[in-house]
Amino acid sequence: xxxxxxxxxxxxxxxxxxxxxxxxxxxxxxxxxxxxxxxxxxxxxxxxxxxxxxxxxxxxxxxxxxxxxxxxxxxxxxxxxxxxxxxxxxxxxxxxxxxxxxxxxxxxxxxxxxxxxxxxxxxxxxxxxxxxxxxxxxxxxxxxxxxxxxxxxxxxxxxx
Amino acid sequence: xxxxxxxxxxxxxxxxxxxxxxxxxxxxxxxxxxxxxxxxxxxxxxxxxxxxxxxxxxxxxxxxxxxxxxxxxxxxxxxxxxxxxxxxxxxxxxxxxxxxxxxxxxxxxxxxxxxxxxxxxxxxxxxxxxxxxxxxxxxxxxxxxxxxxxxxxxxxxxxxxxxxxxxxxxxxx
Numbered sequence: 001x002x003x004x005x006x007x008x009x010x011x012x013x014x015x016x017x018x019x020x021x022x023x024x025x026x027x028x029x030x031x032x033x034x035x036x037x038x039x040x041x042x043x044x045x046x047x048x049x050x051x052x053x054x055x056x057x058x059x060x061x062x063x064x065x066x067x068x069x070x071x072x073x074x075x076x077x078x079x080x081x082x083x084x085x086x087x088x089x090x091x092x093x094x095x096x097x098x099x100x101x102x103x104x105x106x107x108x109x110x111x112x113x114x115x116x117x118x119x120x121x122x123x124x125x126x127x128x129x130x131x132x133x134x135x136x137x138x139x140x141x142x143x144x145x146x147x148x149x150x151x152x153x154x155x156x157x158x159x160x
Numbered sequence: 161x162x163x164x165x166x167x168x169x170x171x172x173x174x175x176x177x178x179x180x181x182x183x184x185x186x187x188x189x190x191x192x193x194x195x196x197x198x199x200x201x202x203x204x205x206x207x208x209x210x211x212x213x214x215x216x217x218x219x220x221x222x223x224x225x226x227x228x229x230x231x232x233x234x235x236x237x238x239x240x241x242x243x244x245x246x247x248x249x250x251x252x253x254x255x256x257x258x259x260x261x262x263x264x265x266x267x268x269x270x271x272x273x274x275x276x277x278x279x280x281x282x283x284x285x286x287x288x289x290x291x292x293x294x295x296x297x298x299x300x301x302x303x304x305x306x307x308x309x310x311x312x313x314x315x316x317x318x319x320x321x322x323x324x325x326x327x328x329x330x331x332x333x
Contacts, residue, residue: 017211028274051314085215085216088172088173089173145172147241
């Protein structure tokens with residue numbers, strides 16, 4: 001048997017790559033990242049806008065919720081960077097989801113702050129920071145996607 | 161379809177294009193891994209290489225330079241595997257043929273492959289990239305991270321070593 005006959009077939013290799021390319025993993029990664037960050041930011045706003053000093057156990061509970069949210073965000077980030085890479089189209093979708101999630105979280109944080117009559121400035125400042133970051137990512141992802149589309153069209157034309 | 165177009169389509173997120181890219185390049189990747197390692201490890205390392213390619217593909221800025229980029233990843237994976245194993249087996253295996261299965265070696269011995277597998281890693285690597293993968297001296301230099309002049313001198317040394325080994329084998333065949 002020669003080397004070519006011993007070689008793992010390309011189709012088998014493609015099959016082994018399937019888990020990395022699964023859309024479900026990418027959706028899970030983006031959801032974990034966004035919901036973790038939004039949850040942590042929301043709980044932090046609740047904590048910061050408490051009118052009076054909180055009992056020790058409540059502070060521990062708030063702290064745990066924030067850590068939990070950040071842990072989910074780290075898991076999502078790890079999935080995206082190490083397990084399920086986002087291609088150009090995925091990045092555009094993920095970035096617009098981030099814009100929507102950060103906008104909704106900011107609105108929620110502002111509503112809580114208004115209701116409690118404290119911390120509105122901090123909620124708006126923090127929230128708009130997230131929204132701005134998400135917008136920058138969305139614009140960059142869109143520009144990269146368009147650049148690749150132009151490149152694909154040019155190469156297809158050259159090929160005839 | 162050209163590799164560049166396939167890469168761009170894969171970067172956009174077309175799974176069909178990525179599969180096409182794997183079909184087109186799995187053979188050369190496996191051959192490179194196989195010439196540097198044995199058959200079983202070649203399969204494992206080829207999978208590691210493709211996983212790294214899929215993870216890194218969205219960040220590749222020059223789709224037209226896919227081949228050197230791919231072999232840079234392949235070389236890193238092979239080097240990591242060799243380093244890991246040399247770490248375990250100490251330096252005593254340095255210079256020995258990578259194939260240690262006698263049956264496997266017997267099958268291949270008649271040809272160039274056995275002589276190639278007996279060359280030191282540095283010379284074998286540059287021979288595989290230049291002759292078997294058909295890459296230019298400049299691409300080999302980029303992949304191996306050495307100047308083109310060093311690639312040329314390694315090629316020259318590798319050819320000499322290979323010629324000597326084939327001459328040694330000839331009377332036995």
